[in-house]
Amino acid sequence: MGPLGSGLEWTGCSSWLGRTSLHRHWLTVCLVLLSCVVRVGWTTSLEEKRFYAERHKNAVLMAGFHGYQKKVKNVQWKRGNNSVLFYDSGTKMFGQYANRARYDFDNNTLILENVTGEDVGLYEVSLVTENATLVKMVLYLEVIAALSEPRISISFGNSSWAGLNMTCEVSGGKDLSYWWLKDGQPLPQDGRHSVREGNWSLQISNLTHRDCTNYSCVVANRLRSREAHALVTAANISLCEPMRDVQSQPLRNRDLLSLCAGLLCVVGMCLVIYCVRRHGQVVS
Structure with missing residues (x-):
C-alpha cells in the first residue's frame, strides 16, 4: 500500500484511540462517582414542617421517620449551629436542653418544656440509615402568646x-x-x-x-x-x-273592656231592681 493508504490507516487508528481514551476517561469518572455514592449514600431532604406552642407551655416537635424507622442508625437534632441531641442506641442531650427537653425515639419527637421566644426558629433533624442514606428534615417552631378571656x-x-x-x-x-x-x-x-x-x-x-x-x-x-x-x-x-310585652298588651285591653262591661251590667241590674221596687211601692 502506498504512502496515502498508510496515512489513512494511521489517521483512523488515531481517531479510534482517541475515542477509546475518552471513553476510558468517562468510565473512570463514573466509577469514582459510584464509589462516592456507595461510601456516602444518598441524601434526601423533606419539606419543612411548622409547629406552634403557647408561651411557657410545652412544645411537641414530631419529626417522624417517614418509613426509615427500622433502618435508622442514628438521629441528630440541631438548632442553627447548636446541637440539641444525638441518638445512637441512647439519647444524649446537649447544653440547656439536658434540663428542659425529652426525646421519644419511637416517633422521633422532641418535647421542649417552658418554651419562650428564644426557642423560636428552625430545627434540623438528620437521620442516618444502615446503608448510609442521609435523611434531612426541617421543623419550624413558632411560640405564640396565651389567648386571654374575650x-x-x-x-x-x-x-x-x-x-x-x-x-x-x-x-x-x-x-x-x-x-x-x-x-x-x-x-x-x-x-x-x-x-x-x-x-x-x-x-x-x-x-x-x-x-x-x-x-x-x-x-x-x-x-x-x-x-x-x-x-x-x-x-x-x-x-x-x-x-x-307587645303580645300581652291586647290581653290587658280585653280584660279592661270585660271589666267595664261587667260593671255596666251590674249597674244596669241595680237600676232595674230599683225601678221595679219603686213601681211596686207606687201601686200599693
Whole structure:
C-alpha cells in the first residue's frame, strides 16, 4: 500500500484511540462517582414542617421517620449551629436542653418544656440509615402568646333603626379568628346582621324583639379557642321590654273592656231592681 493508504490507516487508528481514551476517561469518572455514592449514600431532604406552642407551655416537635424507622442508625437534632441531641442506641442531650427537653425515639419527637421566644426558629433533624442514606428534615417552631378571656362591649344607636353594635375584645395573640353566634346558632342571613373589622365587630340594624337574646363571640388562634357571652335585655336597651310585652298588651285591653262591661251590667241590674221596687211601692 502506498504512502496515502498508510496515512489513512494511521489517521483512523488515531481517531479510534482517541475515542477509546475518552471513553476510558468517562468510565473512570463514573466509577469514582459510584464509589462516592456507595461510601456516602444518598441524601434526601423533606419539606419543612411548622409547629406552634403557647408561651411557657410545652412544645411537641414530631419529626417522624417517614418509613426509615427500622433502618435508622442514628438521629441528630440541631438548632442553627447548636446541637440539641444525638441518638445512637441512647439519647444524649446537649447544653440547656439536658434540663428542659425529652426525646421519644419511637416517633422521633422532641418535647421542649417552658418554651419562650428564644426557642423560636428552625430545627434540623438528620437521620442516618444502615446503608448510609442521609435523611434531612426541617421543623419550624413558632411560640405564640396565651389567648386571654374575650369580652363583649355593647353600644346602641339613637333609634331601633340605627341598631346596636357589639365588639369582641381580646388581648394577646396574633392571627386570630372571630365568629359570632346568636342563641348558640350562626347569625341569620337576613341582611340586618353584619360583621366587620376582621369579624370582631357585629352590627344589627332595624331591631326587633327577637334581637333581645343571647350572643356569643368565639375567638381562636392556632392552638385553642375561647368565647364570651352577652345577653341583650331591657337592662341594656329600653326597646327590649316593650317589644316583649307587645303580645300581652291586647290581653290587658280585653280584660279592661270585660271589666267595664261587667260593671255596666251590674249597674244596669241595680237600676232595674230599683225601678221595679219603686213601681211596686207606687201601686200599693
